[in-house]
Amino acid sequence: AGVTGFCMGGALSIASSVLVPEVDAVVAFYGVPSSQLADPAQAKAPVQAHFGELDNFVGFSDVTAAKALEEKLKASGIPYEVHIYPGNAHAFMNRSPEGVKRRKGMGLPDEDEASAELAWSRFTTWMTRYLSA
Secondary structure, three states, X not given: OEEEEEOHHHHHHHHHHXXXXXXXXXXXXXXXXXXXXXXXXXXXXXXXXXXXXXXXXXXXXXXXXXXXXXXXXXXXOOOEEEEEEOOOOOOOOOOOHHHXXXXXXXXXXXXXHHXXXXXXXXXXXXXXXXXXX
């Protein structure tokens, strides 16, 4: 089983790598679980994670949280990748008109379609690698 999620769903997908034995692969988009829910250092399934460099949700999906996640995943011993996309903010994958409007209303940059395409490509490669039997 593969698990993916965005924002809180991203954090929950990482938590599933720790808490749900049936999970075979995880891809999380901008979100890290609290240590009370699940410690990523205890992950049991491969985790790929994506973050925007300009994300300002401190402790949850900012660059510091992404780098701390990377250290915990390294300690877990499972395969992992943590990608930080320069010039992108939180929810950069939401290409819907509503998502674009919301980010622009918050003063967030939103002109980097190439980063979203790169992240989808990485997602596809990761899930194919770990879910193809």
